[in-house]
Amino acid sequence: MKKINNERFVGLSASVLAILCGLLFGFILLLVTNPSQAVNGFLMIVQGGFTDGMKGIGDVLYYATPIIMTGLSVGFAFKTGLFNIGASGQFAAGAFAAVFVGIKWTFLPAGIHVIVCLIAAILAGALWGIVPGLLKAYFNVSEVISGIMMNYIGMSLVNLLIRTSIYDQLKNQSLPVAETAVLSKMGLNKVFDGANINAGIIIAVICVILVYIILEKTTFGFELKACGLNTNASKYAGINEKRNIVLSIVIAGALAGLGGALLYLAGSGKFLQVLDVVAPEGFAGISVALLGSSNPIGILFAGLFIGYITVGGYNMQLYGFVSEAIDIIIAAIVYCGALSLLFKTLIYKFQMKKRNKNNKKEEA
Amino acid sequence: MSYVIEMNHITKQFGSFKANDDVTLQLEKGEIHALLGENGAGKSTLMSVLFGLYQPEQGEIKMNGKPVKINNPNDANELGIGMVHQHFKLVHNFTVLESIVLGRETTKIGILKMDEARKKVMELSKRYKFKIDPDAYISDITVGMQQRVEILKMLYCDNEILIFDEPTAVLIPQEISELMKVMKQLVAEGKSIIFITHKLNEIKEVANRCSVLRKGKYIGTVNVADISKEEMSEMMVGRKVNLVVNKKEATQGEPVLEVKNLTVKGKTAGKDAVKDVSFTVHKGEILCVAGIDGNGQSELIYGITGLMPIEKGQVILNGKDITKESIRQKCLDGLAHIPEDRHKDGLVLDYTLQNNLVLQTYYSDRFQKNGFLKFDEIREFAKGLIEKFDIRCGQGEDSVTRGMSGGNQQKAIIARELDRNPEIVIAVQPVRGLDVGAIEYIHKQLIAQRDAGKAVLLVSLELDEVMNLSDRIVVMYEGEIVADVNPQEITREELGLYMAGAKRGVKNEEN
Numbered sequence: 001m002k003k004i005n006n007e008r009f010v011g012l013s014a015s016v017l018a019i020l021c022g023l024l025f026g027f028i029l030l031l032v033t034n035p036s037q038a039v040n041g042f043l044m045i046v047q048g049g050f051t052d053g054m055k056g057i058g059d060v061l062y063y064a065t066p067i068i069m070t071g072l073s074v075g076f077a078f079k080t081g082l083f084n085i086g087a088s089g090q091f092a093a094g095a096f097a098a099v100f101v102g103i104k105w106t107f108l109p110a111g112i113h114v115i116v117c118l119i120a121a122i123l124a125g126a127l128w129g130i131v132p133g134l135l136k137a138y139f140n141v142s143e144v145i146s147g148i149m150m151n152y153i154g155m156s157l158v159n160l161l162i163r164t165s166i167y168d169q170l171k172n173q174s175l176p177v178a179e180t181a182v183l184s185k186m187g188l189n190k191v192f193d194g195a196n197i198n199a200g201i202i203i204a205v206i207c208v209i210l211v212y213i214i215l216e217k218t219t220f221g222f223e224l225k226a227c228g229l230n231t232n233a234s235k236y237a238g239i240n241e242k243r244n245i246v247l248s249i250v251i252a253g254a255l256a257g258l259g260g261a262l263l264y265l266a267g268s269g270k271f272l273q274v275l276d277v278v279a280p281e282g283f284a285g286i287s288v289a290l291l292g293s294s295n296p297i298g299i300l301f302a303g304l305f306i307g308y309i310t311v312g313g314y315n316m317q318l319y320g321f322v323s324e325a326i327d328i329i330i331a332a333i334v335y336c337g338a339l340s341l342l343f344k345t346l347i348y349k350f351q352m353k354k355r356n357k358n359n360k361k362e363e364a
Numbered sequence: 365m366s367y368v369i370e371m372n373h374i375t376k377q378f379g380s381f382k383a384n385d386d387v388t389l390q391l392e393k394g395e396i397h398a399l400l401g402e403n404g405a406g407k408s409t410l411m412s413v414l415f416g417l418y419q420p421e422q423g424e425i426k427m428n429g430k431p432v433k434i435n436n437p438n439d440a441n442e443l444g445i446g447m448v449h450q451h452f453k454l455v456h457n458f459t460v461l462e463s464i465v466l467g468r469e470t471t472k473i474g475i476l477k478m479d480e481a482r483k484k485v486m487e488l489s490k491r492y493k494f495k496i497d498p499d500a501y502i503s504d505i506t507v508g509m510q511q512r513v514e515i516l517k518m519l520y521c522d523n524e525i526l527i528f529d530e531p532t533a534v535l536i537p538q539e540i541s542e543l544m545k546v547m548k549q550l551v552a553e554g555k556s557i558i559f560i561t562h563k564l565n566e567i568k569e570v571a572n573r574c575s576v577l578r579k580g581k582y583i584g585t586v587n588v589a590d591i592s593k594e595e596m597s598e599m600m601v602g603r604k605v606n607l608v609v610n611k612k613e614a615t616q617g618e619p620v621l622e623v624k625n626l627t628v629k630g631k632t633a634g635k636d637a638v639k640d641v642s643f644t645v646h647k648g649e650i651l652c653v654a655g656i657d658g659n660g661q662s663e664l665i666y667g668i669t670g671l672m673p674i675e676k677g678q679v680i681l682n683g684k685d686i687t688k689e690s691i692r693q694k695c696l697d698g699l700a701h702i703p704e705d706r707h708k709d710g711l712v713l714d715y716t717l718q719n720n721l722v723l724q725t726y727y728s729d730r731f732q733k734n735g736f737l738k739f740d741e742i743r744e745f746a747k748g749l750i751e752k753f754d755i756r757c758g759q760g761e762d763s764v765t766r767g768m769s770g771g772n773q774q775k776a777i778i779a780r781e782l783d784r785n786p787e788i789v790i791a792v793q794p795v796r797g798l799d800v801g802a803i804e805y806i807h808k809q810l811i812a813q814r815d816a817g818k819a820v821l822l823v824s825l826e827l828d829e830v831m832n833l834s835d836r837i838v839v840m841y842e843g844e845i846v847a848d849v850n851p852q853e854i855t856r857e858e859l860g861l862y863m864a865g866a867k868r869g870v871k872n873e874e875n
Contacts, residue, residue, distance in 0.1 A: 236709040237723040238692030
């Protein structure tokens with residue numbers, strides 16, 4: 001047991017080290033672009049969501065919700081040995097399905113309507129995931145290639161469908177969804193003092209717990225992880241590895257799709273834009289999954305952290321920094337996160353040295 | 365007596381693990397010096413140090429009495445040290461000649477000049493009676509020939525110190541005796557050879573002296589002429605070993621596994637790796653599939669177990685046709701498989717031992733309820749197997765399998781497979797890479813299965829294992845069964861001829 005705890009400790013401290021290195025890099029960046037305001041700007045980032053009291057914290061939770069979902073999507077697939085770079089397309093598909101149902105199916109009673117929207121998003125995301133899944137399982141097509149393709153198909157198709165069905169020509173975006181399709185605030189906006197927070201974060205946390213239980217406690221998770229760690233041995237043991245590949249990426253797609261719904265049904269004044277941009281939340285999900293070492297609980301905290309410094313980034317604009325600066329800093333942190341293996345080895349080495357020293361002391 | 369190479373008090377550490385602990389090896393000019401030790405004793409590490417692949421923490425290397433520093437394989441080559449690796453390092457779509465000169469090409473203003481090289485290679489080939497075709501492609505020649513290419517490569521570079529790393533593992537008896545002749549000729553010409561092996565017969569035959577390693581420690585150096593095989597094996601293992609497997613007379617029963625006209629496609633297109641193979645394994649017998657590596661044995665087993673699709677044929681287990689069944693169903697029907705590659709197929713290395721022990725049974729009612737794993741039950745089950753099969757590992761059932769020794773990993777697989785009480789055990793090279801103690805144990809387990817009236821299908825490349833364990837032998841050559849013989853009625857040499865394809869017995873077994 002001790003060894004397992006040590007592994008967790010090393011994993012956690014590697015993530016913390018990655019974050020510190022990324023922040024340091026960010027500070028240097030701020031120093032270079034605007035030396036006089038660098039310290040103030042940096043303090044804003046570090047203060048992050050705490051700057052505005054409860055409202056700030058509420059906003060952190062709001063920003064974190066969709067990227068926790070895409071992070072879960074990427075992390076879940078990763079446990080099965082798949083790199084779900086298609087989370088963006090699944091996210092967009094889910095977002096569109098939710099908004100479409102939210103606008104068009106007003107015949108549904110309140111309470112049911114929003115749930116149908118969420119289910120539509122889950123199905124759309126899953127559908128977007130099943131294509132790379134089937135290609136991977138039965139034709140050994142890399143899920144990275146087909147995932148990227150599905151991202152572009154998703155982006156263009158969503159743009160097309162918005163224009164033909166739910167288009168607000170004046171604003172070049174989707175129409176607002178019906179009141180009955182908006183996620184309940186559940187009084188959270190009162191607790192958090194007018195922030196955009198809503199039931200989405202609760203759904204995200206429930207998903208985190210569900211994914212954790214699936215992966216750690218069930219036979220299904222046992223199979224998925226076995227396939228991810230060693231496909232050959234799984235096949236040898238009689239596990240249907242093809243079925244697991246498809247299921248894994250379908251579930252990942254459903255998670256990302258649900259994430260899309262949670263963002264666009266938040267009632268925060270966010271609309272589907274007709275832009276030729278692949279949904280950035282999907283890529284943010286990759287960062288979150290990396291930073292959280294694909295562990296559901298880790299992903300929860302990584303998502304919260306990224307939400308936290310994103311809010312800090314907005315506040316930083318007060319000091320004349322462009323909001324892209326915060327994107328670069330997040331990228332730097334993720335970059336360092338990707339190097340976490342290096343940090344892990346460093347920490348192991350450090351521990352080893354310490355142990356050797358202790359041993360020598362004991363000998364002497 | 366001066367030494368051409370002295371490795372004095374070498375210590376090489378990986379983390380806290382000492383792969384070599386104060387090891388000394390002194391090679392005289394013109395001798396064949398055997399380096400004996402079990403797998404994991406540190407032989408390869410020591411040679412990697414000599415070859416410049418690793419830097420030792422302590423100790424020095426001297427050449428002709430002068431200290432030398434070997435930082436990389438190029439340094440070693442310049443000092444005239446050459447090595448034939450256990451797994452040949454050849455480029456498959458190169459010709460023999462190209463492979464030999466690779467890295468030492470003679471050129472004129474950047475253009476290859478092969479004529480001189482060809483002359484030198486042919487001279488060498490003639491001198492050692494290698495009968496090599498310089499224009500044949502590596503992928504087309506036999507393993508024995510490939511080894512000759514490797515030897516020529518060393519000679520082409522005028523190496524004086526030659527390292528042979530387990531050179532006989534891939535050869536048939538006839539090829540082995542020819543290799544021994546070549547080695548003797550080489551030392552007669554003044555070259556010096558380090559011969560790495562764990563086969564005592566071969567040491568007895570060619571080596572002058574022998575250094576023994578055990579668990580990274582230097583045990584001693586002996587004159588081969590003064591010591592018996594039993595004493596050598598005792599030095600190697602650290603206790604008395606029973607070199608002969610004891611087993612009762614076989615009592616052959618009804619057929620358990622029938623393979624009929626099985627054909628399996630190979631990895632390269634157009635070639636069948638297994639061609640129309642039929643045989644039967646009966647209750648209470650160990651049927652051994654002998655043959656040189658790469659003659660379709662792996663594909664045969666993959667075909668039977670369902671890991672590879674088959675072209676045609678039938679697999680029948682206890683009268684039931686299981687050809688088209690899923691791997692899981694085959695497993696439930698009583699087919700156990702100890703795979704050839706335990707890391708690739710047998711274990712999820714990053715899973716804990718207990719998870720690996722339930723890899724095929726986690727879904728049974730014993731270990732799950734409504735899709736949720738019963739962790740306590742799994743733990744109890746694993747503890748039981750660990751004790752029953754004497755699997756040794758640091759953290760018991762929580763050990764990560766990757767960190768366990770090869771022998772204990774193999775024991776874990778065997779525990780898992782045999783505990784299911786299978787009808788037939790298919791074991792593919794079950795003792796590959798294991799130490800003598802583990803080999804003894806695994807052989808005993810297989811014989812116990814046989815004595816309990818179960819069937820065992822054993823695929824082995826080692827003639828010793830084939831001769832000692834089997835009750836019946838079929839030999840595979842180029843995807844076909846070329847012999848079906850009784851081990852008591854055949855000599856090793858005759859078996860070697862079958863394995864080399866020089867002789868054919870029955871084509872198909874008579875039922």
